[in-house]
Amino acid sequence: MTAAIAPSSAGPRRIRLADTGPFIALALVVLIGVLINSSFLSGTNIANVVTRSAFVAIIAVGATFVISSGGLDLSVGSMMAFVTGIMIMTMNRLEPSMGSNAIFAGAGIGLVVGALCGLLNGLIVTVGKIEPFIVTLGTMGIFRALITWMSDGGSIPIDRALRDPYRPVYFGNVLGIPVPVFLTLIVVLIGAFILYRTKYGRRCMAAGSNSDVARFSGVSVAKVRTMAFVIQGLCVAIAAICYIPRLGAATPTTGQLWELQVITAVVIGGTALRGGKARIWGTVAGALILEVIANLMVLSNLVSEYLVAAVQGVIIILAMLAHRFIK
Amino acid sequence: MTTITRRTLGLVTAASILAMAATGAFAQDKKVIAVSIPAATHGWTGGVVYHAEQAEKEIEAAFPNIDVIVKTSPSAEAQVSALEDLSASQKLDALVILPFTSEELTGPVAQVKANGTFITVVDRGLADPSIQDLYVAGDNIAVGANTAKWLAEKLGNEGKIVVLRGIPTVIDDERIQGFTDVIKGTKIEILDIQYANWNKDEAFTLMQDYLAKYPQIDAVWANDDDMLLGVLEAVKQSGRTEIKYALGGNGMKDVVKMVMDKDPMTPISTPYPPSMIKSAIYMAAAQFVGQAPMRGNFKLDAPLITPENADQFYFPDSPF
Structure with a gap:
């Protein structure tokens, strides 16, 4: 367990090898990509793929907290759509009085709403003592219905006047790095710090690996888990902030099935689904692997359009098996 | 108290409706x-x-x-x-x-x-x-076929195009069939057809990938206007200028508005209203x-929506 908490410290050699699993898998997928199509390595394509994976990566950082502390959140995709809807409506409402500053106000409201959504999930799980699977399945439906209701089944577009000032948050660069990627890095660094270097991070692991033992050693498992859901909510809101400028609207299909991608990314990354072990950088590699595979399916001419999902499934399973054998 | 009265009222109404229905008066x-x-x-x-x-x-x-x-x-x-x-x-x-x-x-x-x-x-x-x-x-076949005919004429029967299709269903199959049947009779090459599930996000990423894969694309057809919006965003981001037309279908209000405003890249749409x-x-x-006889089949045409007739297809208050 010490090794799980501080993977960078000099632990036994085999554990460090196991940690590299997701990165080796990523390298393999990239290598296959280069062999299949030369345009895979072009700057634009790489920038596209990495930028695209930012949403799932940011949400998956939050999911790493939830899963490693022994929870599970199926509602993230719907929550993301709901928060996006609230943010756009807030921005549109404030635009006449605040101009472009409405973007900051909307983003602030989004963070608050995201945190509250997470808090709601967390409290029902911990205070209500209900399985997180069931709770978040319920809130998944609730958030999805709310965005459908808010948009009348159509879409909630952002005000034209806000489009241009907001656009750089997805399409712009900081020091040559696309903004969403830059934001992902910040989120991951903060996440890694909290998880590996703070008391709260160690409590997450303790609550996830054995909640009874954690309780006996004076850890408030309920508090730790609730907090993990709040962190998840914040991550969803951050993802929503860079999602809006991409297409400028929220629809009932926004973020659909993202929860599965997020959970897959976390698990491919080496975090245990049953809790107690977290790999934040692995999670990022997992998110990248998923995006690269999807990209390769389009770039290659080998796979029939009808079989794309099957091949994706096979590659994910192979990646997990490779991971197991490297161990 | 109120609930009781309400319930009684409900019963009375129900009973009276029953009575009326029974006599046939209702x-x-x-x-x-x-x-x-x-x-x-x-x-x-x-x-x-x-x-x-x-x-x-x-x-x-x-x-x-x-x-x-x-x-x-x-x-x-x-x-x-x-x-x-x-x-x-x-x-x-x-x-x-x-x-x-x-x-x-x-x-x-x-x-x-x-x-x-x-x-x-x-x-x-x-x-x-x-x-x-x-x-x-x-008429889903006509949605595909009319778009293809217009495109073939504008491209002079040659060029390279990519297609985005929706969710695997009969509707999607018919649109694709109508489109490809017309294109087969021309020298236009369809570089790729992939599913984007009638989803704006997936259409955006798919179009990004098409752009990375093919150095020369003359036109794009997304068989639904929702997807078209994602396609347009990806084309805009890429800064590529060789793409002459990006077309959709379905008559979504945002796209009909673009047609009305004589958008050079999306000058037409086809309705499946x-x-x-x-x-x-x-x-x-x-x-x-009026006892007007209405038994039979009524198939709506899928005429091209052009700047001239776009106002007939434009419903600004509808969510779509």
């Missing part, structure tokens, strides 16, 4: 048209719900002796239950239904029909067409009001 006074449609889960069905509700208001205002009841259902299962509930609580003179799926709804609609209800089927046909009195639908539910409800009403 059935003669008001014709009931039930409308069963999918709930608004994406843009197009959102439009269906909007237009059904508009039709309800307009028809009830115009013809006081017609009562239109609109019921939305989130799944095929729920739609079957809704049909049972509707026909259990009253006598339906007409049913206008946009079935979720053909096979599952065929039996339940046949049962409603057995009570003497006039059946109007919209968009997706039932497995047994003899059940319906009236069939109203768009959710407002066809309105045509169906009006026709069902005509069957009772």
